[in-house]
Amino acid sequence: MMSAKRDYYEILGVSQQADGGELKKAFRSLARKYHPDKSDAEDAEERFKEIQEAYAILSDSEKRQVYDRYGHQGLSGGGGGGFQGFHMNFEDIFSGDLNDIFSSFFGGGQRRRNSRGSDVLVRHNIPFSAIVEGTSEELELNLLDDCQTCDGTGALDPTKNKHCTVCGGRGSVTVRQQVGPFMVNQSTQHCPECSGRGSIIDKPCRNCRGEGRETRNQKIRFDIPVGAESGTRLRMRGHGEPAPRGGGDSGDLIIQLEVQAHPWFERDGADLIMSLPVGFPALALGARISLAHIDGKELLIDIPKGSSAGQTIEIRGRGLAHRRGQRGSVVVLLKLHMPKKFDKKTKKALEELGHTLSIGAEDVEQSVRDEAEYRRGNG
Ligand SMILES: [Zn+2]
Numbered sequence: 421m422m423s424a425k426r427d428y429y430e431i432l433g434v435s436q437q438a439d440g441g442e443l444k445k446a447f448r449s450l451a452r453k454y455h456p457d458k459s460d461a462e463d464a465e466e467r468f469k470e471i472q473e474a475y476a477i478l479s480d481s482e483k484r485q486v487y488d489r490y491g492h493q494g495l496s497g498g499g500g501g502g503f504q505g506f507h508m509n510f511e512d513i514f515s516g517d518l519n520d521i522f523s524s525f526f527g528g529g530q531r532r533r534n535s536r537g538s539d540v541l542v543r544h545n546i547p548f549s550a551i552v553e554g555t556s557e558e559l560e561l562n563l564l565d566d567c568q569t570c571d572g573t574g575a576l577d578p579t580k581n582k583h584c585t586v587c588g589g590r591g592s593v594t595v596r597q598q599v600g601p602f603m604v605n606q607s608t609q610h611c612p613e614c615s616g617r618g619s620i621i622d623k624p625c626r627n628c629r630g631e632g633r634e635t636r637n638q639k640i641r642f643d644i645p646v647g648a649e650s651g652t653r654l655r656m657r658g659h660g661e662p663a664p665r666g667g668g669d670s671g672d673l674i675i676q677l678e679v680q681a682h683p684w685f686e687r688d689g690a691d692l693i694m695s696l697p698v699g700f701p702a703l704a705l706g707a708r709i710s711l712a713h714i715d716g717k718e719l720l721i722d723i724p725k726g727s728s729a730g731q732t733i734e735i736r737g738r739g740l741a742h743r744r745g746q747r748g749s750v751v752v753l754l755k756l757h758m759p760k761k762f763d764k765k766t767k768k769a770l771e772e773l774g775h776t777l778s779i780g781a782e783d784v785e786q787s788v789r790d791e792a793e794y795r796r797g798n799g
């Protein structure tokens with residue numbers, strides 16, 4: 421699964437001298453191509469993540485310098501697969517301020533617009549059988565939640581909290597910043613003294629040391645949708661991290677499903693594709709083959725006589741369920757099973773068969789010669 425990490429400049433298709441404008445242009449055009457909502461490419465999600473990561477690093481001058489000098493190894497995580505990507509609306513790629521979106525995602529501290537808790541992404545492997553009819557699953561996760569000892573207040577005894585004199589209990593302060601000779605930028609920020617609480621904790625809660633949050637083992641129940649594909653994300657509202665110190669809403673828990681491969685089926689939407697190696701006699705004379713199927717019933721594959729390798733047989737209604745209820749097809753690709761060695765008896769029988777069917781080596785040579793002569797005569 422792990423492949424060598426590609427060069428960020430190569431991913432965006434820009435030179436090492438590319439400036440911010442060129443980076444943005446390259447990112448937008450690639451993001452439009454590989455946005456998972458728009459692209460049908462099988463690796464769209466991976467590509468989109470890769471593009472996001474490359475842009476995130478190269479558009480940040482500090483990180484770019486580190487990368488230029490030390491490569492992937494220089495960046496946090498040692499160049500491993502730490503970057504998970506993040507959800508970006510298709511419209512944001514074009515209308516929003518890209519740098520704003522990226523910096524708010526990569527912990528651009530004060531720029532955070534509200535104090536909603538963070539989303540948490542977990543990957544969850546499910547067996548192929550789970551998507552056939554859909555199932556209900558339960559996951560045990562260690563997640564941040566409000567501290568139960570102090571009820572999320574962070575205080576040992578909230579009644580002893582003192583009024584914050586810096587913000588007057590409002591939790592926010594107005595900051596005026598001179599940005600030019602005649603310009604003052606005015607903005608509202610969390611009060612630095614009380615971290616937006618409006619009050620000062622007398623003694624911090626011993627359990628969470630004033631954080632108001634603690635990690636707890638939680639059981640999360642969710643349903644696997646019928647026909648879910650790898651990369652499907654289930655959003656559990658409010659099950660992510662709580663906002664710091666009782667601020668805003670909790671974030672969401674996002675469960676990304678990874679569907680294990682089936683031993684012989686490949687998926688194409690609701691269709692299931694398999695290749696079936698059969699011997700020459702089965703192709704020539706026809707055959708009926710029976711397999712145990714994903715729906716628990718028998719799957720009968722009827723090979724018509726006179727089939728050739730490379731032909732497909734479609735069995736309708738035995739694939740995966742569509743969202744609308746119908747089922748896709750099983751598509752069987754016929755392959756010729758050719759043993760590496762034959763015993764003497766079989767070899768003799770094949771030679772005889774070759775004579776009767778005119779498929780021996782010498783006959784092929786003659787027919788190739790005939791064909792060439794015929795063409796010369798008509799050329
Ligand atoms: Zn506590």
Ligand SMILES: [Zn+2]
Nearest residue numbers: 584587611614
């Ligand atoms: Zn305050």
